[in-house]
């Protein structure tokens with residue numbers, strides 16, 4: 001129906017955000033040759049579940065599900081993390097039609113899409129805005145998404161069923177009763193490394209936790225995600241929320257919670 005918008009060239013970001021060429025950038029290629037099993041890594045733990053959230057087709061970049069991280073916070077701890085991290089928002093990255101759209105890749109292979117659950121360090125900082133510039137400020141859980149046979153992932157269905165209601169930029173809708181724990185795959189295996197936001201301002205403030213097992217969604221669900229449009233200079237364009245290509249590891253080690 002609509003052309004995929006040409007992403008505004010991640011390679012142009014460096015002009016305005018010189019940190020783009022620094023040594024702690026994301027995403028990366030999670031190469032098994034670069035990962036090391038770390039027996040000290042704990043399992044991830046969610047203390048309590050958020051109930052209220054608001055879904056927003058935000059500024060033509062993606063759709064974002066914002067959580068109220070002041071009153072009923074959803075708190076993540078454990079894993080590679082020191083202290084408590086509050087869930088602030090979740091969003092996704094996807095491709096166009098048959099193109100894969102995950103940001104992280106595994107041994108050079110990309111997935112159809114990637115879910116990001118963004119948390120900020122509430123043990124050390126008082127808000128997302130304060131934490132987002134700090135080296136230990138954020139923790140983002142990345143979950144790969146692939147098109148499965150037909151068994152839809154239940155919790156993700158709560159999100160994709162609502163997307164047709166926010167296809168235009170700026171539209172928003174309430175979504176409560178989402179349980180982030182149920183958005184995680186059944187296997188607890190993950191990789192973790194120190195990285196950055198994958199979109200400007202590319203702050204190097206993220207402890208990345210990428211789940212090894214992908215979620216499966218139906219073709220229809222992926223279509224609903226890919227059918228988000230936004231109006232740019234009077235023209236409808238599909239959100240092409242993909243993505244920044246993998247960045248140099250620059251000597252970083254990737255730890256694995258599994259052998």
Ligand SMILES: NS(=O)(=O)c1ccc(C(=O)NCc2cccc(F)c2F)cc1
Nearest residue numbers: 116118129132140196197198199200201
């Ligand atoms: N794709 S990702 O998971 O790495 C990612 C997560 C969060 C943000 C974000 O919050 N951006 C807006 C924002 C808002 C306030 C202050 C900021 F610095 C800022 F980046 C960007 C990318």
Ligand SMILES: [Zn+2]
Nearest residue numbers: 091093116198
């Ligand atoms: Zn993201």
